[in-house]
Amino acid sequence: MSSVVVAVAGVAVFVVSTGLLLPAQVASHFDARGVADASLPRAGYVGFLLAFTVALPLFLAIVSDRLLRNPRTPLNLPHRDYWLAPERRVATVDFLRRQNAGFAVQLVLFLGYVHALVVYANGQSPPRLPSAAFVIGLLLFVLGALWRLVQLIRYLRNVPQRR
Known part of the structure; x- marks a missing residue:
């Protein structure tokens, strides 16, 4: 959970500090070709x-952490009886908490990356989002999520076979 807090704090500082570099009216939405099609005042953006x-990342991390720590939370897992047996429950819950925290960190880093692209786009005249960079970042985010899955x-699946 501490990694989530550190990542969120770091990206928050990044957003605030780079937000000062943005124009008064920020191109905040872009079409598939990277052309700006909506804007917001800098403070609003x-x-x-x-x-x-x-x-969003803190909500995901905190809610999942609280739910997983609660022994009355019904968990729907393959081989549930094995993984939630008293001798394995703590390790199972710890693994699930680490996975969820890792995803929350991955999400906040992706959102920070998208913001960096928006800052870059607003430095262009006219503002233009580098679509290829966005797609690459999105693909890396999805691949990271699939890797976690x-x-x-x-x-x-790593359940010993019963004999």
């Missing part, structure tokens, strides 16, 4: 992005 980049599946 920075405030929205700051709230979104801080609140594979790790989760591999972990939960």
